[in-house]
Amino acid sequence: MSHLRRLVPALAVLSAAALALTGCESTSGGDAQASGGSGTFTVCANSPYPPFEFEKDGKVVGFDMSLGDEIAKDLGKEKQFVQANFETLESGAALDTGQCDAAISGISITDARKKSVDFSKPYFNDQIALLTKKDSGIKGFDSVGDKTVGVQQATSGEDYAKDKKLNTQQFEDVELMFQSLESGGVQAVSGNISTLSKRAESNPDLEVVQTVDTNENLGVAVKKGNKELLDSVNKTLDRITSDGTMDKMKKEWMGL
CATH class of the missing domain: 3.40.190.10 (Periplasmic binding protein-like II)
Structure with missing residues (x-):
């Protein structure tokens, strides 16, 4: 998605409580609702949205999920996937309430959304x-x-x-x-x-x-002011761009 989604604050607030954990690498239900517990990096997305996120063989996979895996690897953590209504992602509600550490869901970087979340460097146009x-x-x-x-x-x-x-x-x-x-x-x-x-x-x-x-460009969204995580995400984006991982991901998931 480019520009992909706009703010719907009222729905966002109402939807935040409805986030549900599905198809994640870790099956621990208790950890799923925690924002990056001791060894986890939780990623919210709105699936299905192929090729960015969709279910295959009982697991949510796709371009965004591979990106989340790379970020988690650099953090030394295990990625967990949390299913979310998109409005809770672009409005920052899912991040503000601690449902997840980052939103990686084909979210376009816009000035309106920058008021609610902090974005990484662009990772896809x-x-x-x-x-x-x-x-x-x-x-x-x-x-x-x-x-x-x-x-x-x-x-x-x-x-x-x-x-x-x-x-x-x-x-x-x-x-x-x-x-x-x-x-x-x-x-x-x-x-x-x-x-x-x-x-x-x-x-x-x-x-x-x-x-x-x-x-319009897609970015990883993190809670407003979470500079430490944002810096880590940007370092991962720099790494996978320079070492060829990004190109492999584009070929695997998009045929580009």
């Missing part, structure tokens, strides 16, 4: 794209007309579609959004190329008809 069925007649954002476009709530895909004055239908879960497109509930989907292209690869009836470079 994504683009907005439009996904539709091959026989839809839609050739791009400007040809959607009065057809309905599916968007994931609080994302840059939603922002862009609304900026284009399109009719949108909001989904909390990206998988439900894709299912609606495939079943004809919506006629197109606005989101990030990394995620939409993966869906198109798995469904020959779908195609990405347009991409828009919005020059």
Whole structure:
């Protein structure tokens, strides 16, 4: 996702208490709710959001999860995954309440979000794209007309579609959004190329008809003022960029 999601403070506060632990490297339920207990580095994300985070063989994996593994390794800790509503991540609620140490969930770095969380250096640049069925007649954002476009709530895909004055239908879960497109509930989907292209690869009836470079970058979010952890995250990003690990991750999870 690029620009990926915007603030919805009221929902964020209400959703914070609903965070649930799923598919983590450690199965200790007690430690899961603690923010980086003695030997753990807890990572919140909103899954599924392939290729960044999704479930495979009973475990949540993906680009963001591999990044979390690298950070945890450099910290000398074990990564734990915590499932979270996205609004609690961009608003900082999940971090402020100690549900997790970091949010790594395809979160675009924006000035609005910087007021609530501290961001690492950018780790990925994504683009907005439009996904539709091959026989839809839609050739791009400007040809959607009065057809309905599916968007994931609080994302840059939603922002862009609304900026284009399109009719949108909001989904909390990206998988439900894709299912609606495939079943004809919506006629197109606005989101990030990394995620939409993966869906198109798995469904020959779908195609990405347009991409828009919005020059937005993804970052790891930590609690406001947590400079020690932020410095550690940035050191890991420097390491994996220089030693080739980042390139391997992009090839593994995105085919780039």
